Amino acid sequence: MSKVETNSYTFGYAMVFTATIAVILALVATVMKPMQEQNREHAKRVSILSTVTGVDGADKGEIQVMFDEKIEQIVIDAEGNILEGVNAFDLDVAKEYKKDAPDRHLPLYLFEDVSGEKTYVIPLRGSGLWGWISVFLALEDDGSTIKATVFEHETETPGLGAEIKDAPWFREQFVGKKFFNAAGEYVSIDVLKGRGNSLTEHTVDGVSGSTITSRGVAAMLQRLQGYEQYFNSLKS
Amino acid sequence: MSDSQTSVASAPIAQAKVQAKEALFSKKNRRLVTDPLFENNPITVQVLGVCSALAVTTQLRPAFVMTLSVIFVLALSNLVTSLLRKTIPSRVRMIVQLTIIASLVTIVDQFLRAFAYDVSLQLSVYIGLIITNCIVMGRLEAFAMANKPWKSFLDGVGNGLGYGAILIAVAFFRELLGAGKLFGVQVVPQFMYDIGYVDNGIMLTSAAAMFVIAVLIWIQRSRNPGLVDVS
Numbered sequence: 001m002s003k004v005e006t007n008s009y010t011f012g013y014a015m016v017f018t019a020t021i022a023v024i025l026a027l028v029a030t031v032m033k034p035m036q037e038q039n040r041e042h043a044k045r046v047s048i049l050s051t052v053t054g055v056d057g058a059d060k061g062e063i064q065v066m067f068d069e070k071i072e073q074i075v076i077d078a079e080g081n082i083l084e085g086v087n088a089f090d091l092d093v094a095k096e097y098k099k100d101a102p103d104r105h106l107p108l109y110l111f112e113d114v115s116g117e118k119t120y121v122i123p124l125r126g127s128g129l130w131g132w133i134s135v136f137l138a139l140e141d142d143g144s145t146i147k148a149t150v151f152e153h154e155t156e157t158p159g160l161g162a163e164i165k166d167a168p169w170f171r172e173q174f175v176g177k178k179f180f181n182a183a184g185e186y187v188s189i190d191v192l193k194g195r196g197n198s199l200t201e202h203t204v205d206g207v208s209g210s211t212i213t214s215r216g217v218a219a220m221l222q223r224l225q226g227y228e229q230y231f232n233s234l235k236s
Numbered sequence: 237m238s239d240s241q242t243s244v245a246s247a248p249i250a251q252a253k254v255q256a257k258e259a260l261f262s263k264k265n266r267r268l269v270t271d272p273l274f275e276n277n278p279i280t281v282q283v284l285g286v287c288s289a290l291a292v293t294t295q296l297r298p299a300f301v302m303t304l305s306v307i308f309v310l311a312l313s314n315l316v317t318s319l320l321r322k323t324i325p326s327r328v329r330m331i332v333q334l335t336i337i338a339s340l341v342t343i344v345d346q347f348l349r350a351f352a353y354d355v356s357l358q359l360s361v362y363i364g365l366i367i368t369n370c371i372v373m374g375r376l377e378a379f380a381m382a383n384k385p386w387k388s389f390l391d392g393v394g395n396g397l398g399y400g401a402i403l404i405a406v407a408f409f410r411e412l413l414g415a416g417k418l419f420g421v422q423v424v425p426q427f428m429y430d431i432g433y434v435d436n437g438i439m440l441t442s443a444a445a446m447f448v449i450a451v452l453i454w455i456q457r458s459r460n461p462g463l464v465d466v467s
Contacts, residue, residue: 018335021339
């Protein structure tokens with residue numbers, strides 16, 4: 001047997017090869033990380049701003065300025081009290097949802113336009129079929145009626161689960177839907193199976209062929225209840 | 237031995253060595269790059285890598301980025317595999333090849349997320365799928381394991397270009413006919429829409445990509461009858 005085919009050579013080769021590749025990949029990831037982080041933050045600002053105002057054509061610097069000037073960042077606790085000293089933008093929503101409900105700190109963004117009309121932009125996060133899904137909801141100042149939505153996902157299937165982000169019809173159907181019913185009770189917005197259902201103020205169509213992602217969206221929307229105390233305190 | 241004697245004795249050997257070394261861009265080496273563009277095109281002749289040709293060709297921009305990514309991965313993995321070919325134990329041959337490909341694809345993915353974030357979101361799943369692209373594994377096995385580094389590199393570039401040519405051709409028609417745009421820029425003038433022209437929605441589906449590729453194969457084989465029964 002030639003030297004290349006012996007067991008010990010094969011074993012040693014595999015070890016050295018794997019170790020080398022690991023080091024190279026770790027180096028690349030570390031070097032690229034700051035730039036990737038900047039890109040993610042920029043995308044987040046664009047998502048938030050796009051629910052309340054136009055963002056087309058603005059470059060990164062302009063978006064940053066727009067965001068800092070027009071958006072007020074608020075962090076609340078489970079009882080609806082505002083917390084000082086914490087930045088809503090930097091809050092890791094996924095981590096917060098791993099805590100028990102009473103311990104969570106939740107972010108929200110307040111936008112006031114020139115006429116004094118307030119819009120609350122709320123980030124929610126949930127699980128799709130393959131990875132996380134998230135949404136930025138722009139709510140009217142009643143804390144219930146949706147003005148706009150922007151969905152994101154990590155790795156949902158293109159053409160199926162990914163339609164929550166890619167298909168305009170999906171997010172547009174949320175406009176005007178309400179989380180609270182006429183009696184002021186929290187009922188959330190449910191995502192029905194498939195399309196062509198008869199809808200109410202509290203239901204929307206799901207994406208055909210992607211049951212699990214649609215269910216994930218419905219479960220994610222339930223989490224708006226975490227803001228119920230806060231919105232009630234605003235009314236009083 | 238005196239100096240003059242050694243130089244006389246070694247001159248013919250040196251001359252023979254110079255003749256044996258091939259020029260970097262000799263005719264044979266150039267053909268490694270040009271053959272996969274037409275006669276041996278990975279998609280239309282070898283019929284490999286068709287899957288991603290359907291998925292990323294709705295617009296020209298992602299098709300272009302995908303092409304560059306595949307050329308990079310193909311050329312470099314061919315090169316690295318060829319450099320290592322004599323050291324790889326046969327029992328782990330496929331695993332080593334796969335690791336090389338996967339690492340290069342990971343590097344491309346990291347790079348895109350840092351420098352072309354919006355495109356990386358569009359291509360998200362498909363970049364990872366380059367690892368499973370038959371062309372890459374196919375060329376590694378068929379060429380890089382048995383050929384020298386420079387030739388393997390050229391073969392990778394050639395096949396990447398051949399793949400890219402088809403991708404861009406398909407994306408050209410799909411974006412033009414399906415959205416009236418090229419590279420995101422509106423090309424079909426407004427007056428066409430006014431007189432009743434409508435964007436062809438079918439072009440945005442994968443089925444349309446199949447049709448376009450089929451037409452390209454048909455045109456190629458009509459012009460070159462030698463390819464008719466190749467696959």
